[in-house]
Amino acid sequence: MNFSCDEVVEWCKSFINDDIIISRFKELEIDGETLALMDSIDKATTLFPKLKQQLLFLSEREKLLKVQKTDLISSIDSSSITSTNFSSSSSSIKPAANCSTDDYMDDRVFEESLVKQKSNILFPIEYIIPALPDSLLQDIEAGALDKFGPHHTNRQVLVDIVTHDLINQYDLFYPTHKQFDLIGTAIIRQLKLPMTRDNIAIWKDAVQTKLKRKRLQHRDHVDVKHHQSKYSKSGSGRPVKRMIGEVAQRDRQKQLMLLNYDADTFNDLQLKSKSLKDNSQIEFNSLLNLWKETVYVRRKAIRDRPTSEILEGFPGYKDPVLIFEEVKISMGVDLRVVVRRQIPILLQKMITTPAFITDSPPIQLIRVLCRQFEETVHHTYCNTTPSTPYPTLVFVDHIIHVYVDFIPIVSTTSPDDALALLLAMYAIFELNFHKNSRSIRLLYAIVFADKRFLSNTIRDVIQEKQIDIYSELNRQQLTEINSITNNLVTESSTTEQPHCYNDNKSSVNMVINATEILNNNENATSASFDSPAPIVKGRKRPQKLPKTLTTEKPMPIDHDSDHENQNDCSSSMSKKLQRVDKHSSKKKRRY
DNA sequence: TTCTCACTCTCATAACACAT
């Protein structure tokens, strides 16, 4: 390998993101020749502290060597076709579904025989496992075999080394009986265990399971594709477990802050809300205005009543338009627009090879994300009944129903809207995310520009795919536009709440100024409106209001508004809702 | 700075339906 030290460093940067290690490479002047000699985990330990990095290094090094070798071969003799190349080209020509059965069968048989042939050629008659790190050898010598039990590091390392060897050395993803036997035997021999059937089977199983997972990382490999098309049928596999009787948890972090109203106003709002429920013949514009005015009543109800009651009390939630309107008011996001803008961008970043082409882009996106995070799509999108109480899209007869707590909430024919509504559910019902649902967290973070609910694996993907979670500035500009247009269009007294959301003084001020103008405007004329009276400036302690009005549990969040915001924001206190402040929500991450 | 704790992530494996 004729690499210079600098070239090696560049190569190393492609898979290790650690400046200290990179600088060690420079320090020790590691060039191509040195690299070629670093063929064991022990030699890698000097450079990489973590086992994971050591293994990654070895695998990348293997790849590099392979590329070099094939380059060499093809440059010497371009007419010689290796079996690998051959079979892969034959499968890439093969159309997926609509070729005639006979051809397909021929092809398959042909391919299978090739696969068999190939592995027979490559795999030795007696398998010898690669050199193990000293620490393992020492444990074997010392007879500390308990360290090779399930969940122990030694077992992991050993299995990892063997599978790595099988894949990279022999291009073997599906060993035959005989080969598994050889592999198991080799491991038992190495461990100096009695050569019993059981012992061999145990390690064979471990290697087999590991290979299974490795296949996931090599979906594009010919053999893997072949087996997948052979066995992967819809409906096969363990049935998805249904979380019957469970309820999607509400998340305090998603709660919007409520300011309290005096009794009269609140009653008034409740009456209005009731009229909204009972009177189905309201003209659309006044209905919309009523809906906007009564956000407070609904927010409050959602805190302490189950989904079914909410839906009964506020049938407006069956209407996508009103849902989107509420999201716009409470989150400052025009979901319809944002979703339509983000889906193509995200899809493009997530998809490397065409996938799920029969689905519409939003569904495609859900599937791709689920595949990325190895989640089951069924928990987010299905054709029958939802398996979890968390928001689920159910696609039946070209209509997509959005379910929460196993209750159909709202339906739409537009897949874009469906995805938007799915995300809206988390905002509207202030729902927690299910602990491992990473796909939906990512989507939520993108559309609401809210990184609070991301986990590390999601952040890794965001970084890897260079996904842009809207910067705060963008978001504020977006919400400002929303708030202004909103008010211009409807002339309603409902003002958008500004986002006292980050600490950036200037931008906060900017927003406040914008709303102040609107407020002043409103104050001049608001006497004639039945709008909910905002808290009056002089009333410092809303807690002193009659108890019926302050049923809100005192949250730690409240303090912030009491102390800090009171001064700066009091002029813009006409806003009814306020985003939960970032400091307080930072306390604990919840999953 | 180091330590502790609570959380998430990863791994090995079980359970299931289907194919051979």
Place this chain on the structure above:
DNA sequence: ATGTGTTATGAGAGTGAGAA
């Protein structure tokens, strides 16, 4: 009967924020 893809699950490993 065995192998495969699939999802579920418990336990160890890993990680990061707050405490000391």
